[in-house]
Amino acid sequence: MVWTRFVCSRLSAGLLGCWFLLCAPSPIQAEWYVAGQLGANFADPLRNVRGSGTLAGLDAPNFNLKTSPAFGGKVGVFPGHGLFGIELDVSHSTPHIKNLDDVPGIHLSVTNIGAHVVLRYPGVTWQPYIGGGPALLVAHLGRSSTTESDTQVSVGGNVLVGIRAFVTPKVALFTEYKYTDSTFRFGGAFGPVGGFDATYRAHQLFVGLSYHF
């Protein structure tokens, strides 16, 4: 009973503190930032490749993906210069599908639109941070000798870790690792025959510059 009351009081205090950090009007201005980033996308093979449409029930080997450049941008805010922030992160990469023996490769592009909650150490010069949240992945499969052009939008998730260092009072350099997990559903990849579903997982490394207003 005492323990339950203790946990409830702590939980209430925590929720109240969270509300104050994120929502309450603060005498101190929120810290908004924009950022540009450039890096590389190291995608795992497309796994669990399963046919859809008339191909349902069929499996295919993993589709190996190429390492590709990646670029993107962010906009975010830390209310009250505090610990928690939210950001919108958009990045684009082209992890083309490699040839599968004698089957030629296929162009693939992926745009990752993530809404992240970010937790940082608000140091004056160094700010390590972690974050994560849901993501929309817009993937476009190119036309090839075996596939039709197809675009799909799927829901996934991002997890990220990074560190930011201020090079001027308002400009910071950062480096970041981001992990993405989703399931692609290219329902029209093979035209009227059907398509395929596959698990997409990617590791991205970025360096970038951010400006803090």
Add this chain to the structure above:
Amino acid sequence: MRRSIGSLYVASALLLLTACAQSFHQGERLGSVGAHMNPGYPESPSYWSGPGFWWNPFGYYGSGYGWYGGGYGIGSQQPNAPAPRPTPPANAPPQFQKKY
């Protein structure tokens, strides 16, 4: 490609090591904390609950404590044995006709 990425990271690491500027916003936050502090009472409530308060915001045993994922114990299940693969039809794409 890998070499250029490696060079990019070495360059960024060197730049990070030379970073010595201080964040405008964090300087402002620390200034605000200093202004709220009562010199005679360094642990005054305004210091602990103000907008500059950033560490341990949920307190000890706060949100998320005691959460355990599934997959352990009596309820966990072993994956079923894989079903035999169906034979692909003649019009199936070559990707689905590969043996693996």
